[in-house]
Amino acid sequence: MDEFGSVNGLVDTIITSPPYADLVDYGNQEEQVGKQSYEDFLDDIREIYRQCYDIASDDCTLWIVTDTYKTGGRVVRLPFDIADELENLSNYETCLEESCEGALRRNRADGTLICRTCGEVYDPLPESWRMEDNIIWDKLRTRPWHQKGRLRNVYEHVTMFSKTDDFKYNKDAIRITNTDEFEQWWVNYPERYNPKGIVPSNVWEFPIPKQGQWGPKKSFHPSPFPEGLVERIVRLASDPGDVVFDPFAGIGTTLAIAEALDRKPLGFELNEEYIDYYEEHVRPTAKREVGTVQSTLRDEQAELARKIYTLRVHKYALELYKEFVNSEEHDIREGQIEFIHAVSDSAQFGEADEPEAELLYVCESESDFENVDVDAAREGMLSENKGSGDYYGVEFDPEFITLHDYLSERLPGRDIDLEDEYHLYIDGAHNWAEHSFTPAAWKALVEDGDWKRYWSKSRPPLISNMHIQAENPMDKRKPDAEGHQVDFSSFD
Known part of the structure; x- marks a missing residue:
């Protein structure tokens, strides 16, 4: 504690699991919470x-891992009994008015306490959690025990x-980047998905x-936290340099992972064997393994x-393009x-809040697009529905250009540090590059008119300096035996 100086506002995040009354044996510790009646346990x-x-x-936020359990034929609602206690830290039971000693009852809708005698209302929440x-928490695997009226318990x-309304909540730090966990329409509607x-x-x-x-392959602690659970909470509820506290530290999983994620760990534990195990096994393992996840996560997000x-x-x-050709306002x-x-x-x-993108709509001559109002077409795409032009989060610069000007002035693009290749998307697909060309090869295709063979189903090809081949889960076409998309050419 000397390292931290004053304890005022010391702790930034608390992650813990208290002893479950007298259900679990954590060793013979005289001062252990839980070795008493349930009501005394809740008081403690x-x-x-x-x-x-x-x-x-x-x-600061407080995260408590608990579970219900059954005793004497009745389910004990431990998570919510604890919540009732924490939302009334002053333990008000009787009216605070001098002339009234009426019992207080809780309004379960808003957490206030109401005197049964005089009707006075008290709100303990400003001074409580x-x-x-x-x-x-779905534990995925658990003991196979069950009983009448109680199925196998696979979750906690x-x-x-929170202490105040101004609590830390870094949801961007725990976003899921694995597209396998996205809904099946994510490729069709990328504007609905946060890039993070x-x-x-x-x-x-x-x-x-x-x-x-x-550490050693033995059951050393009856209920250790999983690494991923603690890591998610630490990332969500704290920043590097913050103090993460566990008042029931056990073998120190919370503390070890917090330290591996550049937080300051603080905890209490009565069992000296657990403390030794933490120093010998948990802490060095977390430092070695958990820290490497940070750079991987940044790469995945990028x-x-x-x-x-x-x-x-x-x-x-x-x-x-569809707005241009389908709207009666544009003569194209x-x-x-x-x-x-x-x-x-x-x-x-x-990196940028709204990255920029240049869109060139290439036509044979100016007469093809002289009556096209680009701004009006963009306005026509806007609506209150997600998926309209409002929701892309990109600063677009669309314009029409003649084929001559494209070849002589604008290929390969302006003010952009382009990659070495262009990628061709056909048949209206925005997610799967069918061909790739060097800028010189693409220019030659355009000059010779050979690009026209990539027109399909009345849709122009899209050439882009950005490459992507993302399988579309909504695509009904099935991969063939070699994993390629099957189309009509497969049956020649």
């Missing part, structure tokens, strides 16, 4: 978390509390640790941003737009 829990409240910063969320509760990933639901899947995960923005640019280019028909060229600097993706 309230007092411990009141002390946590006193040393917590204003943006406030329950913000209740997350289900992770209850989140999707926010997890309130059901978290983390397997309980196997024996030997933190790759997802590249995919999402590439899909957005390509889709917008094709949707704006299918076939007059030879091809579309999309150019953007992928280095902006994930």
Whole structure:
């Protein structure tokens, strides 16, 4: 504690799991919470978390992992009994008016306390923990025990509390970047997906640790936290340099992972064997393994941003084309737009709030597009519906250009540090590059008119400096035996 100086506002995040009354044996410790009646246990829990409240910063959150259990034929609602205690840290039971000693009852809708005698209302929440969320932790594997009226228990509760409304909540730090976990329409509607990933639901899947995960292959602690669960909370609820506290530290999983993620660990534990195990096995293992995840996560987020923005640019280019040819306001028909060229600097993706993209709609002559109002077409795409032009998050610069000017002035693009290749998307697909060319090879194709063979189904080809080949889960075509997409040419 000397390292931290004053305890005022010391703790930034608290992650813990208290002893479950007298259900679990954590060793013969005289001062262990839980070795008493249930009501006395709740009194102790309230007092411990009141002390946590006193040393917590204003943006601190408290995360408690608990579960219900059955005893004497009745389910004990431990997560919510604890919540009731924490939302009334002062333990008000009787009216505070001098002339009234009426009993207080809780208004379960808003957490206030109402005197049964005089009707006075007290709100203990400004000086108590406030329950913000209740997350289900799916343990994926568990003991095979069950009983009448009680199926196999495969989950626990992770209850989140805040000290004030201004609590730290870094949801961008825990976004899911694996597109296999996205809904099946993510390729068709990339504008609906945050380039940083999707926010997890309130059901978290983390397997309980196997024996030997933190050291020798033996069951050293009856209920250790899984690494992924703690890591997600630490990233969500704290910043590097913050103090992460566990008042029931056990073998120190919370502390070890917090330290590996550049936080300051602080915890209490009565069992000296657990402390030794933490120093010998848990802490060095976490430092070695957990820290390496950070750079991997950054790489995954950067790759997802590249995919999402590439899909957005390509889709917008094709949707704006449809607006040009389908709207009666514009005197242009299918076939007059030879091809579309999309150019953007992928280095902006994930860095700029709104990356820029240049869209060139190439026509044979100026007469093809002299009556086209680009701004009006862009306005025509806007609506309150997601998927309209408002939702792409890209600063587009669309314009029409003649084939001559494209070849002489604008190829390969302006003010853009282009990659070495152009990539061709055909048949209205914005997600799968069918061919790739050097800029010189593409220029030769355009000069010779050979690009026209890539027209299909009355849709112009899209040429882009951005490459993506993202399988579309909504695509009904099935891969053939070699994993390629089957089309009519496969049956020649």
